Amino acid sequence: MRGIRQTLAAAVTSGLLMSAAAAQDEPIKVGVLHSLSGTMAISETTLKDVMLMLIEEQNKKGGLLGRQLEPVVIDIASDWPLAAEKAREMYEVNGVDAVFGCWTSVCRKSVLPVFEELNGLLFYPVQYEGEESQRNVFYTGASPNQQAIPAVDYLMEEEGVERWVLAGTDYVYPQTTNKILEAYLKDKGVAAEDIMINYTPFGHSDWQTIVSDIKAFGSSGKKTAVVSTINGDANVPFYRELGNQGVAAEDIPVVAFSVGEEELAGLDTAPLVGHLAAWNYFMSVDTPENAEFIETWHAFIGDEERVTNDPMEAHYIGFNMWVAAVEKAGSTEADAVIDAIVGVEVPNLTGGTAVMLPNHHITKPVLIGEIQDDGQFDVVWETEDLVPGDAWSDFLPESAVLEADWTDPVNCGNFNTETETCGGAQAAAN
Amino acid sequence: MIFTDFLRRHVMMIAVALLATCGGASAQSVEDLVRQLPKGSYSDRAEIVSQIAATGDPRAANLLDALAAGELNVVEATGQIVTLSGRGDPLDAVDALTGESIGEVAKASVERIRVNNSLRRAVRTAVGQLTLMSGDANTRMTAARAMFQAGDPDNVELLDEAIAEEQNAAVLQVMEEARAVAILRSDAEPAAFAAAVDTIAARGDRQALGILQAALSSADADVTPTIEKGIADIQGRLALLDVGQNVWYGVSLGAVLLLAAIGLAITFGVMGVINMAHGEMVMLGAYTTFLVQNFIRASFPELFDWSLAFALPAAFLVTGLIGIAIERGVIRFLYGRPLETLLATWGLSLIIQQAVRTTFGASNREVGNPSWMSGSFDFYGIAITWNRFFIVIFALIVFAALLLVLKRTALGLQMRAVTQNRRMASSMGIRTPWVDAMTFGLGSGIAGLAGVALSQIDNVSPNLGQGYIIDSFMVVVFGGVGNLWGTLVGAMTLGVLNKFLEPYAGAVLAKILLLVFIILFIQKRPRGLFAQKGRAVEA
Numbered sequence: 001m002r003g004i005r006q007t008l009a010a011a012v013t014s015g016l017l018m019s020a021a022a023a024q025d026e027p028i029k030v031g032v033l034h035s036l037s038g039t040m041a042i043s044e045t046t047l048k049d050v051m052l053m054l055i056e057e058q059n060k061k062g063g064l065l066g067r068q069l070e071p072v073v074i075d076i077a078s079d080w081p082l083a084a085e086k087a088r089e090m091y092e093v094n095g096v097d098a099v100f101g102c103w104t105s106v107c108r109k110s111v112l113p114v115f116e117e118l119n120g121l122l123f124y125p126v127q128y129e130g131e132e133s134q135r136n137v138f139y140t141g142a143s144p145n146q147q148a149i150p151a152v153d154y155l156m157e158e159e160g161v162e163r164w165v166l167a168g169t170d171y172v173y174p175q176t177t178n179k180i181l182e183a184y185l186k187d188k189g190v191a192a193e194d195i196m197i198n199y200t201p202f203g204h205s206d207w208q209t210i211v212s213d214i215k216a217f218g219s220s221g222k223k224t225a226v227v228s229t230i231n232g233d234a235n236v237p238f239y240r241e242l243g244n245q246g247v248a249a250e251d252i253p254v255v256a257f258s259v260g261e262e263e264l265a266g267l268d269t270a271p272l273v274g275h276l277a278a279w280n281y282f283m284s285v286d287t288p289e290n291a292e293f294i295e296t297w298h299a300f301i302g303d304e305e306r307v308t309n310d311p312m313e314a315h316y317i318g319f320n321m322w323v324a325a326v327e328k329a330g331s332t333e334a335d336a337v338i339d340a341i342v343g344v345e346v347p348n349l350t351g352g353t354a355v356m357l358p359n360h361h362i363t364k365p366v367l368i369g370e371i372q373d374d375g376q377f378d379v380v381w382e383t384e385d386l387v388p389g390d391a392w393s394d395f396l397p398e399s400a401v402l403e404a405d406w407t408d409p410v411n412c413g414n415f416n417t418e419t420e421t422c423g424g425a426q427a428a429a430n
Numbered sequence: 431m432i433f434t435d436f437l438r439r440h441v442m443m444i445a446v447a448l449l450a451t452c453g454g455a456s457a458q459s460v461e462d463l464v465r466q467l468p469k470g471s472y473s474d475r476a477e478i479v480s481q482i483a484a485t486g487d488p489r490a491a492n493l494l495d496a497l498a499a500g501e502l503n504v505v506e507a508t509g510q511i512v513t514l515s516g517r518g519d520p521l522d523a524v525d526a527l528t529g530e531s532i533g534e535v536a537k538a539s540v541e542r543i544r545v546n547n548s549l550r551r552a553v554r555t556a557v558g559q560l561t562l563m564s565g566d567a568n569t570r571m572t573a574a575r576a577m578f579q580a581g582d583p584d585n586v587e588l589l590d591e592a593i594a595e596e597q598n599a600a601v602l603q604v605m606e607e608a609r610a611v612a613i614l615r616s617d618a619e620p621a622a623f624a625a626a627v628d629t630i631a632a633r634g635d636r637q638a639l640g641i642l643q644a645a646l647s648s649a650d651a652d653v654t655p656t657i658e659k660g661i662a663d664i665q666g667r668l669a670l671l672d673v674g675q676n677v678w679y680g681v682s683l684g685a686v687l688l689l690a691a692i693g694l695a696i697t698f699g700v701m702g703v704i705n706m707a708h709g710e711m712v713m714l715g716a717y718t719t720f721l722v723q724n725f726i727r728a729s730f731p732e733l734f735d736w737s738l739a740f741a742l743p744a745a746f747l748v749t750g751l752i753g754i755a756i757e758r759g760v761i762r763f764l765y766g767r768p769l770e771t772l773l774a775t776w777g778l779s780l781i782i783q784q785a786v787r788t789t790f791g792a793s794n795r796e797v798g799n800p801s802w803m804s805g806s807f808d809f810y811g812i813a814i815t816w817n818r819f820f821i822v823i824f825a826l827i828v829f830a831a832l833l834l835v836l837k838r839t840a841l842g843l844q845m846r847a848v849t850q851n852r853r854m855a856s857s858m859g860i861r862t863p864w865v866d867a868m869t870f871g872l873g874s875g876i877a878g879l880a881g882v883a884l885s886q887i888d889n890v891s892p893n894l895g896q897g898y899i900i901d902s903f904m905v906v907v908f909g910g911v912g913n914l915w916g917t918l919v920g921a922m923t924l925g926v927l928n929k930f931l932e933p934y935a936g937a938v939l940a941k942i943l944l945l946v947f948i949i950l951f952i953q954k955r956p957r958g959l960f961a962q963k964g965r966a967v968e969a
Contacts (some may be wrong), residue, residue, distance in 0.1 A: 241888065
């Protein structure tokens with residue numbers, strides 16, 4: 001009896017050893033978790049393509065740790081509970097080592113528990129509202145202090161704006177961003193009656209009332225600007241109504257945080273010339289890295305007309321950071337990568353470098369671009385230095401005291417600097 | 431950075447001052463100034479723009495207009511400023527200032543001169559100064575409006591000159607208003623100040639209100655009552671205008687709802703088929719518009735303004751035929767089984783959406799507005815956009831045409847006969863399956879027409895239809911199933927109600943309140959506004 005058990009144990013061990021040996025030659029699996037159908041497909045399909053391109057390019061360079069990379073693409077169909085299920089499937093069925101995915105905050109929030117439970121890695125490439133830092137997530141998009149705040153500074157200083165319309169779609173990103181902006185503006189001495197906040201449902205298409213309200217608000221004699229966190233499809237009819245009602249950028253400029261090259265592709269941009277967008281990357285940025293990236297992208301997708309945009313750059317940075325961290329750690333194992341990735345530096349596409357910070361956000365330049373009649377942006381202003389991403393906004397009283405630091409000894413996503421306690425999920429392993 | 435900026439600006443000013451003192455009137459020639467346009471920071475270039483305007487050169491206005499429109503290019507080798515025409519590569523280049531042709535240039539050898547908002551504002555003011563005495567009344571009007579926007583106290587003298595010469599009453603009025611703004615922003619004597627207040631108060635729009643409110647803070651105590659009276663007058667007028675504006679917005683939203691719902695009023699209202707793929711027919715109509723426009727752009731660019739006229743029959747045919755195919759292929763097996771029809775058409779809608787996504791890609795497609803559908807016109811102070819205006823007209827025409835088909839044609843008669851009593855109609859020799867197919871085709875075709883109209887105000891993306899399907903059902907159920915007039919009244923009521931709620935409740939809450947209203951209404955009148963009566967209803 002005992003003999004049998006020993007043989008069995010030996011067989012199991014040798015089996016494990018063999019599979020470990022085999023793993024050396026097996027490809028490293030990289031999960032791509034984006035919506036390829038449903039409402040968000042418009043934005044996310046491109047990100048899936050760019051991930052495939054990055055993986056292909058890495059394989060051409062000889063892969064990673066001597067192994068080839070293999071993409072695992074799963075469509076989450078703009079369905080957030082499904083996203084959580086599919087994230088689990090990626091780890092438990094497909095055995096991926098890292099996941100690049102999600103666009104909306106609600107997607108990220110839905111998959112978060114899965115990544116925590118399975119100790120996975122998620123690289124999230126889109127600008128978001130901040131107020132979050134998780135051990136298993138890397139935020140390669142902008143936090144509010146890397147997009148919204150500098151944009152408002154630009155309008156205030158360069159255009160002399162005194163009256164503000166904060167217009168957004170009714171969900172968590174615009175609401176939190178507007179809350180931060182409102183606090184920031186009041187901090188700067190803007191009176192409450194000079195701020196108008198307006199929310200609209202997803203996919204709103206009848207902008208007549210709102211545009212005429214903006215016109216009315218803007219005719220008070222003080223210079224007025226619109227800060228738009230309007231998401232996705234709703235932008236096209238909004239800009240059309242602006243153009244048709246004769247709101248020119250010279251009079252009331254609109255600065256948008258969710259309108260990039262991809263969104264403008266569906267639009268006749270002639271009436272929009274001069275409206276602004278704040279991003280950390282524009283396709284028109286003139287650097288050798290960007291030229292190479294665009295060339296590779298066009299060759300990969302087989303269409304010279306396709307544009308590149310900010311979240312694509314975020315994936316580019318995130319992927320390269322993951323590659324660098326895996327090489328540094330010598331392993332794809334999550335804990336090793338999480339330890340290795342903080343401090344990793346990779347070049348971005350605008351001529352600088354991105355550094356992974358202890359709070360799992362990265363450093364980025366902030367660029368303000370004006371829409372041109374060819375659907376591209378012309379950079380009219382940029383920050384002199386790279387701006388480090390701040391997980392917890394300094395302009396909201398409840399989060400000003402919080403810090404995120406995933407290195408020892410703090411190892412906490414929301415460390416209260418006043419009470420010196422960790423408010424939420426601590427790294428369970430430590 | 432700030433320091434260097436400061437230095438640069440001052441060096442600039444000193445240079446200008448030097449030139450002004452040394453060269454006197456012949457400061458810098460326009461030619462020299464124009465050559466400086468591509469270089470330097472935006473604020474430096476704005477300075478150059480105002481210098482160009484100050485030369486008063488008659489050619490400068492066109493050049494500056496071209497600059498603002500982003501049409502100026504610099505030939506990198508020679509520094510010459512040119513405008514380009516023609517397509518492809520090389521392009522024909524014309525000297526921007528003299529208008530002389532300089533032959534062909536390769537695309538790579540020129541660079542577009544970039545402009546931003548502050549530069550465009552500078553150009554607008556500069557062109558206004560230059561063209562205030564132009565021979566053409568329209569140009570003078572634009573110039574006067576630019577002066578009004580700028581409201582710069584320095585322009586008072588220039589405006590005085592122009593006002594003395596002006597013959598056209600409309601232009602004269604705008605010039606007077608522009609002068610009044612300039613005076614309100616300067617420290618003029620009280621009498622002139624009071625006169626300016628009157629002029630602005632007479633203008634009576636929101637901008638006037640803003641100007642007066644701003645003037646209130648800097649005004650003397652004795653003119654304050656005049657300003658306050660002006661503000662009160664304008665506010666009273668605007669309150670009235672707001673009501674009119676909301677009615678118009680409501681009607682135009684109602685027209686969109688009507689267009690989206692009217693096809694459904696046939697397939698759901700008349701035939702009783704719960705057609706969840708209705709929105710996708712609208713979407714296919716919009717994509718047909720896209721394809722027609724693309725074809726016209728490529729082959730007959732001069733016909734672009736008429737592209738919608740070609741798109742209408744094309745969209746009607748395409749979606750009508752697809753509708754007939756759906757009826758023959760799926761729905762006819764499911765008559766009398768509403769739940770299965772609902773599921774089958776829901777499935778179809780997903781299939782069509784994904785098929786379009788695979789064929790055309792997930793991103794939005796660009797459908798252009800013909801020039802006659804862009805911009806807006808002023809109707810007693812209400813800005814009415816042309817695209818909304820034409821959509822209202824179009825919706826009413828479609829409604830009238832459909833009514834005519836139902837009441838005055840053989841097909842319409844047969845359709846009504848079949849819906850009222852299928853077996854009787856069949857016994858009278860009407861081919862009911864054929865009528866069913868035609869009716870469904872008609873409903874789908876009209877959805878396609880709606881797609882053409884909606885492509886002008888909404889995104890052309892695979893999700894286009896989804897946004898309208900709920901609204902369409904809402905309108906049809908609210909108006910009364912099986913009654914076209916009900917659909918019209920229902921759409922307009924919901925549109926106007928929504929637009930009156932929106933300013934107070936916000937867009938999100940307005941929509942919720944509307945749904946609550948409909949739920950309550952349906953509790954009270956389950957058959958909608960215009961309920962069908964008689965035995966047919968019970969069958």
